[in-house]
Amino acid sequence: MDHFLYRNGELYAEDVPVSDIAASVGTPFYLYSTATLTRHFQLFDQALDGMDHMVCYAMKAASNQAILKTLADLGAGMDVVSGGEYARAKAAGVSGDRIVFSGVGKTRAEIRQALEGGIRQFNVESEPEMRVISEVATALGKTAPITVRVNPDVDAKTHAKIATGKSENKFGIPISKARAVYAEAAALPGIEVIGIDVHIGSQLTDLEPYELAYRKVAELTEQLRADGHTIKRLDLGGGLGIPYARSNEAPPLPQDYGALIKRTVGHLGCEIEIEPGRLIAGNAGILVSRVIYVKQGEGRQFLILDSAMNDLIRPAMYDAYHDIVPVVEAAPGVEQQPFDIVGPVCESGDTFAKNRMMPPLQAGDLVAFRSAGAYGAVMSSEYNTRPLVPEVLAKGDQFAVIRKRPDFDEIINRDTIPPWL
């Protein structure tokens, strides 16, 4: 459920007409709903009710300061995957003891940054990384709390580019090697083992892979405890999918996911962390765009928009589907027509949809890409020197620009000319 609904035939973000924001900000822009962000965070939080838990928002999904602050104010921790994200989380007011650091390539500088600024735990992804964390911590006179990310070798049944829990993926250590790795961890001076981490992929539309993975984690918890390790925290990752095509998809609900967690690992008495990103931000954001031209091609009609693959890369990168809807609803009974919906970038891959049935649209009309809040703005670029797409946050009858569109001078002045030119 989200808060982008039609009223009297016009799309609203909460209580604000989307066309009012377009008139004020210009297109294209990302638009988020505070109420939807809040609702989705609370669904997860409530799903784990009765267990000691923390919902650590995977901020790579959408990392604007205003979004982070909205979620942090509700009690979210943060899952970060770079020094930049760590700095963003701190800047949004999140304390270090609510930040977990994931990712396969943490550098010494990033590890030092997190140890100095405070960290809830590092989710370790390899033995060499574990040794470096120990070294950096020892040099600082600190002890780094860690979990080891295990790769449970389960098929997440999602798109190959976002599956992370099979043995061929670069993530985590094979669960079969876990006991040896924990034995080494226990002997390292700069780290303190506190638990286990697992994250099997993104956009999971079925709970079964979680069931398989979490059962393996439960078994491992008991083995490691028998080996003498302290396992008091389980980080169970993120990845719950969202409906991108509303007409025919019904991914699992957070409360069913919460029940699964209780069923599979609830008896272990561990503190539970989860790291949802997409499900919190995905349907809380839309990308609003204007039709520049309707172009008649050979045997097809192109809808040329002012947004492009640099603004929303998911269709080009993952063959992702997004519902695209007119901001002003067509009159009832109007016949739909097939359109190829494209952007202005000079690549054939800059195609959002082919043969998409839409009501008749004209130059100047507004459309909205639904479910664009996660992995949208954060993956945008200035390819073709198209200014970074702005972001807007709505709350009730208010809205605010939370990242403004840079002007051409700002973009050009980021470059510097060497002295010999």
Ligand SMILES: *Cc1c(COP(=O)(O)O)cnc(C)c1O
């Ligand atoms: C990307 C990622 C997540 C979030 O995945 P979603 O599909 O957005 O919920 C959580 N944990 C880790 C380690 C990740 O890399």
